[in-house]
């Protein structure tokens with residue numbers, strides 16, 4: 001990984017993902033999380049202020065050291081213990097069936113082997129545990145999809161492998177999760193190609 005991906009992208013992501021307009025989505029997706037939670041693609045800890053009181057601890061999985069450093073103020077103010085516990089969602093260093101819930105916000109777009117990461121989440125989640133997600137991905141409209149395919153190569157270069165065309169709900173169901181509720185919408189203020197969001201809860205079998 002070069003200087004740009006290692007040093008610059010985490011800082012850009014901290015700003016672009018840290019907008020006020022994302023906060024209601026973070027609040028919604030974190031709502032109902034409880035017990036021991038694994039968060040993949042923890043980034044700079046932008047979800048930390050939204051963990052509900054029922055969360056007992058969070059295992060943060062994040063490869064970027066810079067993002068972890070950027071999280072320090074939020075971590076200092078956290079009301080639940082958060083530990084950086086892994087570096088790669090594709091290979092989680094946890095025992096089978098050891099977590100009550102998982103959280104993924106704008107991360108499934110970037111993990112190279114996203115199906116492998118979802119298999120790993122299923123492995124470490126207890127039967128019936130929930131994965132709370134908000135992710136951008138393939139838009140519902142063909143016209144937007146065409147733009148997404150055009151723009152994806154540039155997006156991947158600018159944002160360290162971020163895809164625009166991943167079909168989030170399809171990926172989750174193919175991995176064996178059951179979606180119990182999902183809201184698909186365009187995020188206000190974001191270009192449609194980058195802001196086709198799926199927010200919901202998936203249950204691990």
Ligand SMILES: C[S@@+](CC[C@H](N)C(=O)[O-])C[C@H]1O[C@@H](n2cnc3c(N)ncnc32)[C@H](O)[C@@H]1O
Nearest residue numbers: 017041042043046064088089105106107110111
């Ligand atoms: C767009 S950012 C989202 C960060 C954070 N979830 C948020 O909502 O602000 C994507 C995150 O996924 C992380 N990531 C990239 N590859 C990963 C992998 N293989 N396993 C876990 N996280 C990864 C990146 O370092 C980055 O922090």
